[in-house]
Amino acid sequence: MTDPRLAALAQALPELRLLTDAADLEHYGRDWTRRWTPAPLAIALPTSVEQVQAVVRWARAHAVAIVPSGGRTGLSGGAVAANGELVLSLERMNRVLGFDPIDRSLTVQAGIALEAxxxxxxxxxxxxxxxxxxxGSCSIGGNIATNAGGIRVIRYGNTREWVAGLKVVDGRGELLELGRGLVKNSSGYDLRHLMVASEGTLGIIVEATLRLTDPPPPTSVMLLALPDFAALMQVFASLRARLQLEAFEFFTDRALHHVTAHGGQNPFGETYPYYVVTEFAAGEAGEAAALAAFEHCVGEGWVLDGVISQSQAQAAQLWRLREGITESLAPYVPYKNDVSVRISVMPAFLAEVQALLTEGYPHFDVVWFGHIGDGNLHINVLKPVDMAQADFVAQCERVTRLLAEALQRHGGSISAEHGIGLVKKAYLGSTRTEAELALLRGIRGVLDPDGLLNPGKLFDR
Amino acid sequence: MTDPRLAALAQALPELRLLTDAADLEHYGRDWTRRWTPAPLAIALPTSVEQVQAVVRWARAHAVAIVPSGGRTGLSGGAVAANGELVLSLERMNRVLGFDPIDRSLTVQAGIALEAxxxxxxxxxxxxxxxxxxxGSCSIGGNIATNAGGIRVIRYGNTREWVAGLKVVDGRGELLELGRGLVKNSSGYDLRHLMVASEGTLGIIVEATLRLTDPPPPTSVMLLALPDFAALMQVFASLRARLQLEAFEFFTDRALHHVTAHGGQNPFGETYPYYVVTEFAAGEAGEAAALAAFEHCVGEGWVLDGVISQSQAQAAQLWRLREGITESLAPYVPYKNDVSVRISVMPAFLAEVQALLTEGYPHFDVVWFGHIGDGNLHINVLKPVDMAQADFVAQCERVTRLLAEALQRHGGSISAEHGIGLVKKAYLGSTRTEAELALLRGIRGVLDPDGLLNPGKLFDR
Structure with a gap:
């Protein structure tokens, strides 16, 4: 620990765990993007809010940038430390602090895993x-910092809706207690909502009070095979009208191809262009309604085949076909787009994007999946094995520029749920106006006057 | 129109309707608080977003403050213009602009009434x-500016949850398009949520895209008589566990006294200390569950009497007992507190507040009501007829100071749903720390650098 800044930190906080081994710097310096070379100054692993505050005070004094770090499962480079930053990992702050049955709330430290x-x-x-x-590996603090969505937004909304209170250390080292778990609170600007999706640039989330709800009803899972994208919207409308949907996810034949190559089991004898995995409230009424909806969709030609889970094990198998996609693609270092439009705009937007991708990526393997009921598409472009990473990214960025223009025309967003981070920074202007960007910069300056928190992420100052 | 600033405005915007009659200045210069003497410079009634922007640009050039104005039904003085401000009334911008069946959204101008x-x-x-x-008289823009709550928060949340998009003119005259109706959008700080509950100090809300939901189920309404406050929490827990509650409101015998003096009908032969009006999903299962819950509560001694609606007319009569309270108290120019704590904290907080009010207001008529399931209490102190308004307010403020201290101890809020405005400005520090207040000021400076928007409301700069 020869760096005098680190020596000062170690002296100020002798009990703080600090890592500087090369393997640790690499491990904690990157997220799931794998596009940047990790190069942090060191890793700090505080165990208390007071330690986090002390680290921020140290960082101010020594002009060291801080990268807040959770499970680093992010897909936007938000947790990448490639410029000599201190990575402030919350992984040792991973406890449940309290549960209240009347408020139906759970208070946790930010480093706890979502599954916990x-x-x-x-x-x-x-x-x-x-x-x-x-x-299993993402942290709740990271979920909040990106307003994580996922597979049940259609019924339960995004992370934002479930955050009743936050403790945050801002760029001045001040501890803010936001929301406080109150159902109703109209006493000045809601900084809690400002922190959600701020990607570590306004404060370090250290604790959260989460709202809980009734357990979901018993559900069944259905896998449907579809002929084309137009059918997707019809099937969604048809099922939404008849069933209490807990999830409605789609993916393409290319996605299924990669998942089955990784051990997923295709229950159909043949392949189809598109698939839907949907989960819905079961019981006699649910099953009957599902059957009626299925038959209606088959009759209309929107569905070509289908299977419904008869057991929890089978439900898990069907879900694996959707949930295994990201992992099955990881070896190809995919270039990811995570875009959204209003649901009503989806058909027109999709037609445009399909044409754009066919034109832009004639030789690449493009895998689509996403949350059609939320207006959210994931577009993964796989790198050809023999292509250099830099060439591949450059070619993808050219198409992303066109995609961003299409989003602008359709009032969409360049990031639905992954966040902007480093990956989509150049395209933020397609989603936000210059007037808005000026406000974002101004607000960042208020909460982090010295520019210590995750600099270079989201937008440049 | 001798004021040269107004002459300049009339010249710049000849089609803008401007009012300067004394009666108009009084009408548009005050809200339901009736505590301040209206003294605006003039009233502007724009009909388009462009006119609103032009008014803001004029205000910057002439250093005139603007008070955004909706239905002026607010209870915190947020829409009061008592210092030569220009009142910018949205009342002529009251149209429905669009409906989308797929997005299930309604886009409206900000001046539209909630009922419309x-x-x-x-x-x-x-x-x-x-x-x-x-x-019938409040505007959706005002609802959003205070994050209005009301009688169905227990089931549907506050206004905030239903705002999918906002168009806002900020203090620089810039038009911001926030949220854009997207379900998922993680592309920078969510300024839409910052605008909600900002009380006209960060921008003028000109349009909103509101999320809609399925119509509520058929419901029944039940009025229950209770012996004490402790029973209230028990009855709430008991009903919540058995019924799908659409509303759960309480009020005291003093509230019933005033409502029945205004024509409300007490269905009971006698009076009781506390009452609950609750609305729940009906149907056979609902009615049976309600009866079981009622009998359980009677058996436990938590409920002394009850009546359940047998018709829509009867349901409306029971609701009137709760909804007529504010109107029935208006002649007494009540001093209002609108506070909240976490639901779990309510019993301890209530005990403390009851002691405090008995001690602080020995000779005043104190009327309680509120939304116990949201942790929200309304405390109305009625002015004795022979007491000067100033003396009355001074005495009430002394008690509010103690109430604010109790709230601070219990992690509560000095404003649950009315907003801070002028009325609770002095007490904002009980709910927000100095560090937070510094951030609120900083953010206000970013969105309204010249301090034109509703100055003096919420907090002083």
Whole structure:
């Protein structure tokens, strides 16, 4: 620990765990994007709010930038530390701090994994309903910092709706207690909502009070095969009208191809252009309604085949076909787009985007999936094995520029749920006006006057 | 129109309607608080977003403060113009601009009345579920500017949850398009949520895209008589566990006294200390569950009497006992507190507040009501007829100081749903720390650098 700044930190906080080994710098310096070379100054692993505040005060004094760090499962480079920053990992602050049965709330430290939150809620016969495939490794602080969405937004909304209170250390080292778990509070600007989706640039989330809800009803899972994208919107409308949908996810034949190559089981004898995995409230009425909806969709030609889960094990198998996609693509270092438009705009937008991608990526493997009921598309472009990473990214960025223009025309967003981070920074202007960007910069300056918190992420100052 | 500033405005915007008659200045210069003497410079009634922007640009050039104005049904003085401000009334911008059946959204101008939003949603067999007694005269812009709550928060949340998009003119005259109706959008700080509850100090809300939902189920209404406050929490827990509650409101015998003096009908032969009006999903299962819950509560001694609506007319009569309270108290120019704590904290807080009020207001008529399921209490102190207004307010403020201290100890809020405005400005520090207040000031400076928008409201710069 020869760096004099680190020596000062170690002296000021002798009990703070600091890592500087090369392997640790690499491990904590990157997220799931794998596009930047990790190069942090060091890793700090505080165990208390006071330590976090002390680290921020140290950072101010020594002009060291801080990258707040959770599970680093992010897909936008928001947790990348490639410029000598101090990574402030919340992983040792991962406890449940309290549960209140009357408020139906769970208070946790920010470093806790999403799955541990699920389990803690379940212990009290309640549910924390935000869910997605990275549940085992992502942290709740990271979920909040990106307003994570996932597979149940259609019914339960995004992370934002479930945050009743936040403790945050801002760029001045001040501890803010926002929201305080109150149902009603109209006493000045809601800084809690400002923190949600701020990607670590306004403050370091250290604790959260989460609202819980009733456990979901018993559900069944259905896999449907579809002929084309137009059918997707029809099937969604048809099922939404008849069933209590808990999830409605789609993916393409290319996605299924990669998942089955990774051990997923295709229950159909053949392949189809598009698939839907949907989960809905079961019981006799639910099953009957599902059957009626299925038959209606088949009759209309919107659905070509289908299978409904008869057991929890089978439901898990069907879900795996959707949830295994990201993992199955990881070896190809995919270039990801995570875009959204209003649901009503989806058909027109889709037609335009399909044409654009066919034109832009004639030789690449493009895998689509997403949350059609939320207006959210994930477009993954896979790198050809023999292509240099830099060339590949450059070619993808050219198409992203066109995609961003299409989004601008359709009033959409360049990031639905992954965040902007480093990956989409150049395209933020397609979603936000110059007048808005000026406000974002101004607000960042208020909460982090010295520019210490996750600099270079979201937008440049 | 001898004022040269107004002459300049009239010249710049010849089509803008401007009012300067004394009666208009008084009418548009005050809200339901009736505590301040209206003294605006003039009233502007724009009909377009462009006119609003032009008025803001004029205000910057001439250093005239602007008070954004909706239905002026507010109870915090947020729409009061007592210092030569220009009142910018949105009342001529009151149209429905669009409806989308796929997005299930309604786009409206900010000056539309809440009730007109209800009706527009109903026309499309959907519902906008935020509701309260001022529905006929309050505007949706004002609802958003205070994050209005009301009688159905327990089931549907506050106004905030239903705002999918906002158009706002900020203090620089810039038009911001926030949220854009997207379900998912993680592309920078959510300024839409910052605008909600900003009380006209960060921007002038000119349009809103509101999310709609399924119409509520058929409901029944039950009026219950209770012996004490402790029973209230028990009855709430008991009913919540058995029924799908759409509303759960309480009030005291003094509230019933005033409402029945104004024509409300007490269905009981005698009076009781406390009452609950609750609305719940009906149908056979609902009625049976309500009866079981009622019998359980009677058996436990938590409920002394009860009546359940047998018709819509009877349901409306029971609701009137709760909804007529504010109107019945208005002649007494009540001093209002609108406070909240976490639901779990309510019993301890209530005990403390009851002691405090008994001690602080030995000779005043104190009327309680509120939304116990949201942790929200309304405390109305009635002015004795022979007491000067100034003396009365001074005595009430002394007690509010103690109430604010109790709230601080219990982690509560000095304003649950009315907003801070002028009325609670002195007490904002009980709910927000100095560090937070510094941030609020900084953010206000970013969005309204010249301090034109509703100066003096919420907090002083």
């Amino acid at each position: 939150v699920h389990n803690a809620a379940r212990e009290h016969r309640l549910a924390y309903p935000v869910d997605f495939a990275a549940r | 939003v209800h009706n527009a949603a109903r026309e499309h067999r959907l519902a906008y579920p935020v509701d309260f007694a001022a529905r």
